Amino acid sequence: MRDVAIVGVGCTPFRPLTPEVNWKELTFQAAVRAYEDAGIDPRRDVDSFITCAEDFWEGFSIFDEFTPDQLGAVLRPMHTVTGDGLLGLANAVMQIKTGLCDVVVVEAHSKISELLTFEHVVELAFDSVYEAPLSRERDVHPYYVAGLEMQLYLHETGTTEEQCAAVVVQDKQNALLNPLAPYGTRMSVDDVLGSPPLSDPLKRLEVAPRADGCVVLVLAAGEIAERLCEVPIYIEGIGWCSESPWIAARGAEALYAKRAAQMAYEQAGITNPLQQIDFAEVDDRFAFKLLQHVEALGLAHPGQAGKLLLDGMFSRDGELPVNPSGGCLGAGDLIEAGGLARALEVVLQLRGEAGARQLPDVETGVALSWRGVPHGTGAVAVFRRRS
């Protein structure tokens, strides 16, 4: 089957609030940049467009119908994936691999600052007759689900609260070098540990603050990619997986991520992730998720990620940098755009265009997304710069 590569990327800066533009104008800005980067005209050169969005985040029903204008997709093949951006990327890869399309555009955005009742919408994602009434009865914030998972993860793996707190410190420090990231800062493990408990053991500073923003990626079949750009970044494998939605049925090891990684690794020929992968960008809407996801990717043994993080293995100058972008904790929780934000950083790093945070000598990077509480869906993509 044909190769698929990323030939264009565009985004808006990630920001806590974007009242100056509506979501269409925000998306247009990111799309213009992606097309310019790819050197294509969307009205002429793109075979299919994909948006990743969920009606309740947007506040529109059948949001699918609102997507063409701002991408240049009017009267063209276009569809929406109700899920994270990496799931849209998987659709794009399939459209190209099958030969149906040559050039495909994937877009995901967050205008989450416009949702005034975020917690209540999250609660609507709970099982409506069993789980949601339990939340509503005592008006408990839905992030208790993250508290449940973190508690179990710490218990089963022996990971410590200090190790989780160190994730926040590293992410926010990395974010200082990323002009796209709004939440960079210098802080200490004690600052994080001393922040107010939300759903114990989860603390205030361990939760990624939300952000608005848009990411657009342009994909092309290998032979076209080589013509279009100097450094096409190949998608060597992509996998996705969903757990049962029963919140109380989850284990400590992010099985959705593990299975998604297995699927992607098989396609990419990765049998020894630690040796074959140079860096990773993973979802860390909650600090412990970075450790759990790194283990699910096979980049650390279960329960070892926290210790390795403290040893510096995952820092920018470590053996296997994780979240050089600052991750969700530093760059913001971008809702369904989270996966594409992770992929964007991987592409920039592999192209050598990551500026002050550029990692030296990277050839293979992996991106992992998770849909957030209360979901059990994840996706993994492996990207490579072919020499």
Added chain:
Amino acid sequence: MAHEPRTQTHNDERFGPPPNPQGRRLSAQEEAQLPHIIAKPRARYAWAAGIAISAFLEGLKRGKILGRKCVGCGRVLVPPRMFCERCFRPTDEWVELPGTGVVETFSVSYIDTDANRVEEPILVGTIALDGAPPHCGFMHYFGEVSPEELHIGMPVEPVWKPEGERVGSILDIRYFRPRGR
């Protein structure tokens, strides 16, 4: 073998039942027999109007209808957009339109959101504003006109709210009426 009808409809002798017949409330006893959960989603939003629509709404407050011109295709987009979806390029300049236009299509609506018959039919439609191309997306009510008179191609003009009552909303225009009425 006759069954009780399961639904009651607001039959109108002239028109028959509305398209969505109304059910009846369950009795307290029936309701108690059915295990169920009642929840009212709390989803509230504050959408930014954006650059183009913000200026458009400000214009309405001042009694002006503003469009954006795209020099790529020559169209004036109203309601305005900061980019042209056909050319996929930013639009170029603000244009004030006279407000007059012609009816592109219309419908005489006899039912409300719950499919109840309304006393006065509601006249809704789209308008090709003078100075803008057809099928640009301008929608409003019609007034001071009977359903029988209203027709495609009818010249119309806006009826504005008094200046002090305008707030920067599409409803600052009450409706469109036949021109010169």
